[in-house]
Amino acid sequence: MATRTTPAGTSVAREKLVASASDLFYREGIHAVGVDRIIGEAGVTRATFYRHFPGKEDLVEAYLGVEDANIRGAFERAGEATDDPQQLLELVIEGLADDVARLHTRGCPFINAAAEYPDADSDVRVAVGQHRDWFRGTLEALLTAAGNPDAEIAAGQLVLLRDAAMVGGYLDGWERVRPAFVTAARRAAGLAG
Amino acid sequence: MATRTTPAGTSVAREKLVASASDLFYREGIHAVGVDRIIGEAGVTRATFYRHFPGKEDLVEAYLGVEDANIRGAFERAGEATDDPQQLLELVIEGLADDVARLHTRGCPFINAAAEYPDADSDVRVAVGQHRDWFRGTLEALLTAAGNPDAEIAAGQLVLLRDAAMVGGYLDGWERVRPAFVTAARRAAGLAG
DNA sequence: TAAATGATAGAACGATCTTTCTCTTTTTGC
DNA sequence: GCAAAAAGAGAAAGATCGTTCTATCATTTA
Structure with missing residues (x-):
C-alpha cells in the first residue's frame, strides 16, 4: 500500500481532510461549505477525499x-x-x-x-x-x-x-x-x- | 393595479410567501430550503416571488x-x-x-x-x-x-x-x-x- | 525489479441552486 | 368595457452542489 500514515497510524490525507472540514464547518456552517472548499483547504483532490469518506x-x-x-x-x-x-x-x-x-x-x-x-x-x-x-x-x-x-x-x-x-x-x-x-x-x- | 390585497393592506401573495418561508425556514433551516419549496408551499410562481422580493x-x-x-x-x-x-x-x-x-x-x-x-x-x-x-x-x-x-x-x-x-x-x-x-x-x- | 495501491489531476455527471426571461391569463381601477 | 398591472406558467440561464470517472504519477511491499 502507498498510504502515507501519521505516527498515530491513520492516513495523513484523512487527517488533513478532517482538520480542514472541522475548521470550515465550525466557522462557516455545514451546508454553507462545499466539498470543493474542504479539499482545497486540505490540499487534497476529490478522488482522495472520496476514497477516504463515502x-x-x-x-x-x-x-x-x-x-x-x-x-x-x-x-x-x-x-x-x-x-x-x-x-x-x-x-x-x-x-x-x-x-x-x-x-x-x-x-x-x-x-x-x-x-x-x-x-x-x-x-x-x-x-x-x-x-x-x-x-x-x-x-x-x-x-x-x-x-x-x-x-x-x-x-x-x-x-x-x-x-x-x-x-x-x-x-x-x-x-x-x-x-x-x-x-x-x-x-x-x-x-x- | 391588480394586486390582491389583504385587509391589512399588504399583498396576499407576499403574505403567503412570508408565511410559507417562515414555516419552512424554522422547521428545516434556511440554507436547506430552496426557493422552489417556498413558492410551491405558498402556491405562487417564481415570477411573483421575484416581483415582491429582491x-x-x-x-x-x-x-x-x-x-x-x-x-x-x-x-x-x-x-x-x-x-x-x-x-x-x-x-x-x-x-x-x-x-x-x-x-x-x-x-x-x-x-x-x-x-x-x-x-x-x-x-x-x-x-x-x-x-x-x-x-x-x-x-x-x-x-x-x-x-x-x-x-x-x-x-x-x-x-x-x-x-x-x-x-x-x-x-x-x-x-x-x-x-x-x-x-x-x-x-x-x-x-x- | 515488478505488481499493487494510494494520491494527483482534471473532466464530467446529474441535480439543484438562485435568478431572469417571455408569454398568457386574470384581476383591478377608471 | 378598457387599459394597466399583477399573477400564472414554464423555459432557461448560469452557478454551484455532491459525486463519479478515467487517466497518470508516486510509493510501498513482495
Whole structure:
C-alpha cells in the first residue's frame, strides 16, 4: 500500500481532510461549505477525499467526533490534575468558561449542527444527542462524587448554563455573559462564593 | 393595479410567501430550503416571488421580522393584562415557558439563523442582534419597574436562561428543561418560590 | 525489479441552486 | 368595457452542489 500514515497510524490525507472540514464547518456552517472548499483547504483532490469518506455526511460526523473527543480529553486531563471532587468541579467550570472565551467563539458545534439538521433520527442529530447525554452524565457523576445530594438537578442546571454560555458568548460577546455564567454555575454546582 | 390585497393592506401573495418561508425556514433551516419549496408551499410562481422580493435573503429577513413582531406582540398583550410589575414578570416567564413548550420546539429562530450566518455584519446577524438588544432592554425595564436593584444583571440572567431553555427544549425535550428553567428564572427575577 | 495501491489531476455527471426571461391569463381601477 | 398591472406558467440561464470517472504519477511491499 502507498498510504502515507501519521505516527498515530491513520492516513495523513484523512487527517488533513478532517482538520480542514472541522475548521470550515465550525466557522462557516455545514451546508454553507462545499466539498470543493474542504479539499482545497486540505490540499487534497476529490478522488482522495472520496476514497477516504463515502460522502460529505461522513465528514460532518468526523467533525463532531473530533469536537466530542476534544471535550472528553479536557475532562480527562482535569481528572488527572486533582483527586478532590470539589476542586475538580472548579476546574471543570473554569475550563468551560475558558473554552467559550478562547476556542468556541462561534457557538457550540453541536447546537449549531443541530440547527442545520432538523431530522432527529439523522446520524448528526444522534451524535449530538449522544454527546449531550455523555456530558450530562459526566457532570452528574462529578456532582455526586462531590457530595451533591441533588446531582441530577444540578447537572441539568449546568448543561443549561453551558448551552447559554456558548450561545451568549457567540451572539452577545463573552465579556457580557461571563459574570452571569460563572456566578450561576458555581451556585448550581454548590461551590463557595 | 391588480394586486390582491389583504385587509391589512399588504399583498396576499407576499403574505403567503412570508408565511410559507417562515414555516419552512424554522422547521428545516434556511440554507436547506430552496426557493422552489417556498413558492410551491405558498402556491405562487417564481415570477411573483421575484416581483415582491429582491431575493431569498430578503425573505429571510422578513421571516425574522415576523418572529420579532410575534414576541413583541406577546409582551404587549402581557403588559395590557396587568399593571402590577411583579405580576407582569410572572406572566412573562410563564409566557416564555409556554412559547418554548408549544410554539418553538425547534429551538430559537434567531439562534438557529445565527448558526447559519457567521458574518456578524450581515443583515441577518444585525437583525438577530437588534432583536436580542430589544429583548434584553425590555426585560431590564420590566425588572427596574418591579423594583429590582440589579435589573441589568438580572436581565442578563434571564436572557441566558431563555437561550438555554430554547436550546435545551429542542435538543433534550422541554419536560427535561422546564423545572430548571422555571426555578432559575423566578429566582433571577426576584420572584417568590 | 515488478505488481499493487494510494494520491494527483482534471473532466464530467446529474441535480439543484438562485435568478431572469417571455408569454398568457386574470384581476383591478377608471 | 378598457387599459394597466399583477399573477400564472414554464423555459432557461448560469452557478454551484455532491459525486463519479478515467487517466497518470508516486510509493510501498513482495
